[in-house]
Amino acid sequence: MRILAAMSGGVDSAVAAARAVEAGHEVVGVHLALSRAGGTLRTGSRGCCTIEDAMDARRAADKLGIPFYVWDFSERFREDVIADFVSEYQAGRTPNPCMRCNEKIKFAALLERAIELGFDAVCTGHYANLVDGEGGLELHRAADNAKDQSYVLGVLTAEQLAHTYFPLGSTPTKALVRAEAAERGLTVAQKPDSHDICFIPDGDTKGWLAEKVGTATGDIVDREGNVVGSHEGAHAYTVGQRRGLHLGIPAADGKPRFVLEVRPVSNTVIVGPKEALATALIEGARYSWAGAAPVESEFRCHVQIRAHAEPVPALAVLSDGAVTVTPDEPLDGVAPGQTAVLYLGTRVLGQFTIDRTESAVPVG
Template sequence: MRILAAMSGGVDSAVAAARAVDAGHEVVGVHLALSRAGGTLRTGSRGCCTIEDAMDARRVADKLGIPFYVWDFSERFRDDVIDDFVAEYQAGRTPNPCMRCNEKIKFAALLERALELGFDAVCTGHYAILRDGERGLELHRSSEEAKDQSYVLGVLTAEQLAHTYFPLGETPSKALVRAEAEARGFTVAKKPDSYDICFIPDGDTRGWLADKVGTAPGEILDREGAVVGSHDGAHAFTVGQRKGLRLGVPAPDGKPRFVLEVRPVTNTVVVGPKEALAIGELAGGRFTWAGAAPLDATTPFRCDVQVRAHADPVPAVAVVRDGELVVTPDDPLHGVAPGQTAVIYDHTRVIGQCTIDRTVSAVPAGV
């Protein structure tokens, strides 16, 4: 096959590209430039897709003897990921930019261009497994549970999975990947993994948002509507947050309070006890299926639901009702916010996902 290897400059994508070459594929490496800031550099584990990362990727490609290119996707990244991130926070939601990047950039814009240029598939260093099932290609969790990245790939459709290649999925551990990189002489063998939001490398999301949308003083309310504090902008808060609330009125029971709801229209934040973060139902109208859809999604079916990249899956019942994917966990989930992604599984197989539009508390107000 003709393979376009997406090379981030990290150890995973480097070894994935090398394995694609070893498998006899015709491989071309590409690094995505997602920022037009010419001086962008990595700081330890913070940031990705920087100048340093591009140079690391080029060194690996040179060692493998494959062609290498840098493609400027900065405008598409700004429109589909950064602007979406800001808009979601302004709407009182908690977005996952990594999900949006996978959906809109790595497996939409990049894959579209790859197919236009005659490539058969895009290769990445994600830890996930593709298997042939009775009804077509299936996406499964990787063999290394702690590193599994099937959650952030839950947005992929059947058509996208058909043109995707994950050489690392069956690898038992990240340590083995690093050892392989070192044996191959890759300088990225010990390079730290990136974390946090790549376009906010200093980790100060609140400050970054304030620069983008400004500040607007508002009230913090309890569940009964009483004013218990003030803030400089509702966009700076997310459901489940405890720190930085600056509450002027202590809770009657003296216990900490958490953000339960963000209301952007009135610029207010609602807080309450930790118990009120328990969610008994979640739903989203923007849902997709990873591979074949359930035979009858309008009939409730058993599944597991996962709401964060590193969260444990929870047994649940899912159903498509009134244009929404509605998921009811067997036990309440905690701290789930609109804007997050819920991925549903059948054991190790990814069934599909939805962006959460609404949640239903398992603990009514006043209880």
């Protein structure tokens, strides 16, 4: 096959490209330039799209003896990922930019261009597996549960899966990938993993949002409507947050309080006890299936609401253009805007963006 290897500059994508070459495929490496303000180098292990990363990717491609290109996707990234991130926070939701990047950039814009240029598939260093099932190609968890990335790939469709290649999915541990990179002479063998949001490399999401949308003083209130503090912008808060509230009035029971809800229209943040974060139901109308869609409109599954959260047994119901999921036990601290990924065993069934939640602990 003709394979376009997306090379981030990290060890995973470098080894994935190497395995594609070793498997006999015709491989071309490409690094995505996602920012036009690329004059800064990586600090520590934050980010994944710096000039330093592009240079690391080029060195890996040279070592593998494959052609290498840098493609400018900065405008598409700005519109589909960064602008979406800002607007979601302004609407009081908690977005996942990595999900949007996979959906809109790596497996939409990149894959579209790859197919136009005659490539059969895009290869990445994600830890996930593709399996031929009765209903067609299926997306499954990786062998290494600690590194499994099937959650952030839950946005992929059947058509996209048909043109995707994940060489690392069956590797038992990340340590083996690093050892293989060293054996192959790849200089990124011990390069730290990237983390945090790549376009906020210093990790200060609150400060970054304040620069983008400004500040506006508002109230922090408890579930009964009593003002217990103030803030400089509701967009800087997310459901489940405890740190940085600086409440002027302590709770009657002396226990910590957490963000329960963000109301952007009134610029209000609602806080309450930890037990009030328990969520009995989630619902969303923006959903997709990673392969064949469920046959029944009501089915048992597991639901996962964060990349490294434990999956929870649940009942899913498709009705009136939306997916409603009722977990067997309450979910903890779910925010609108988060992505819920549905599993059947190790298989990813699909995903939806959470629009509505219902608390398991009513007021009063």
